[in-house]
Amino acid sequence: MSHSxxxxxxxxxxxxxxxxxxxxxxxxxxxxxxxxxxNPGSNNGTLAGGAINTDVGSDLSLTFTGEYFVADQWGVEVxxxxxxxxxxxxxxxxxxxxxxxxxTFSLQYHFKGEKVSPFVGxxxxxxxxxGINEKGPISGSQLELGNSWGLAAxxxxxxxxxxxxxxxxxxxxxxxxxxxxxxxxxxxxxNIDPIVYGAAYVWVF
Numbered sequence: 001m002s003h004s005x006x007x008x009x010x011x012x013x014x015x016x017x018x019x020x021x022x023x024x025x026x027x028x029x030x031x032x033x034x035x036x037x038x039n040p041g042s043n044n045g046t047l048a049g050g051a052i053n054t055d056v057g058s059d060l061s062l063t064f065t066g067e068y069f070v071a072d073q074w075g076v077e078v079x080x081x082x083x084x085x086x087x088x089x090x091x092x093x094x095x096x097x098x099x100x101x102x103x104t105f106s107l108q109y110h111f112k113g114e115k116v117s118p119f120v121g122x123x124x125x126x127x128x129x130x131g132i133n134e135k136g137p138i139s140g141s142q143l144e145l146g147n148s149w150g151l152a153a154x155x156x157x158x159x160x161x162x163x164x165x166x167x168x169x170x171x172x173x174x175x176x177x178x179x180x181x182x183x184x185x186x187x188x189x190x191n192i193d194p195i196v197y198g199a200a201y202v203w204v205f
Contacts, residue, residue: 024075032067032202038060038194047188055088056190074108079172086100093137097135098143101127104152117160125149152175169197
């Protein structure tokens with residue numbers, strides 16, 4: 001083995017050995033700022049007794065998280081976001097745009113690691129809909145979408161980029177179903193059930 005290869009191997013080993021271990025402790029706070037894509041499921045259900053197929057589009061927006069560690073490696077996280085806006089199609093025709101906010105509360109476990117720390121979580125999502133703009137086939141009508149409660153699963157990886165500074169990539173699966181009304185009459189349930197994925201900068205203190 002050449003001296004340069006041996007030297008580089010030793011340097012790499014020392015750097016790895018000196019890398020700070022992930023050890024979230026009771027009383028820590030983790031604040032995150034990022035961007036996430038809400039990608040609804042491919043089948044959003046039918047309305048009006050099966051006569052209308054619904055299709056809800058995706059959207060990207062800013063997200064914010066705050067997590068407090070109630071015990072070593074265990075955190076309670078709150079997810080907030082800048083409003084997402086989605087296009088709603090009925091039988092393939094653009095019929096509305098709608099905004100929503102998906103605050104989510106999760107209990108999470110963070111595994112110990114060196115440069116990378118995985119985590120998993122489970123919680124409750126509350127989604128509120130607003131800013132509905134009817135167009136096309138329902139222009140001039142009033143569409144209402146009820147608020148939703150559902151489970152939300154969360155998983156991701158934290159990558160160390162400095163002392164107490166991390167880049168996070170994560171994915172959530174949310175149960176979001178909303179009761180739809182048109183001009184005050186119930187027309188069925190829209191099954192959004194999105195996968196939410198993205199990245200964030202996280203600071204722990």
